[in-house]
Amino acid sequence: MTDTGFGVLRRDGRTDAFFDGAAAGRLMIKRCADCDRWFAPDASGCADCGGTDLVWTRAGGAATLVSWAVSHARPRDDGSATPPPALLALVELAEGPWLHTRLDRVAAGLLREGLPLVAAFEHPGEGEAYLVFHPAPGEEPADAHRGL
Numbered sequence: 001m002t003d004t005g006f007g008v009l010r011r012d013g014r015t016d017a018f019f020d021g022a023a024a025g026r027l028m029i030k031r032c033a034d035c036d037r038w039f040a041p042d043a044s045g046c047a048d049c050g051g052t053d054l055v056w057t058r059a060g061g062a063a064t065l066v067s068w069a070v071s072h073a074r075p076r077d078d079g080s081a082t083p084p085p086a087l088l089a090l091v092e093l094a095e096g097p098w099l100h101t102r103l104d105r106v107a108a109g110l111l112r113e114g115l116p117l118v119a120a121f122e123h124p125g126e127g128e129a130y131l132v133f134h135p136a137p138g139e140e141p142a143d144a145h146r147g148l
């Protein structure tokens with residue numbers, strides 16, 4: 001995977017539980033044991049009460065779109081097909097934290113601030129499972145599944 005510079009999470013020791021959860025199809029984020037506020041997987045302390053006891057907790061997976069950017073892949077040197085552009089997004093989870101993530105199955109015409117999303121997990125044949133967000137049911141255009 002190319003480095004997009006967009007801040008998509010990577011496994012780095014602090015985020016192992018997030019990636020282990022992704023492999024099992026669970027969205028794991030952190031929750032403050034002292035004040036019950038939720039935080040992103042890479043948070044190291046509670047910004048609210050100053051607590052340092054953040055507990056990995058499963059989130060519901062609902063989110064809304066905050067902003068997005070299209071990341072175009074570089075053409076391949078060997079002349080093979082250029083990978084499709086990736087849609088990178090900042091989303092707000094229903095629990096409150098914001099996440100940098102990827103969007104999938106979103107038609108360009110559907111993109112708008114506040115678009116309801118649901119978490120899903122991609123399991124590539126090689127490499128780590130990763131989090132993506134899809135439009136929430138009811139937000140998909142009628143032809144979204146054409147060709148499947």
Ligand SMILES: [Zn+2]
Nearest residue numbers: 032035046049
């Ligand atoms: Zn707290």
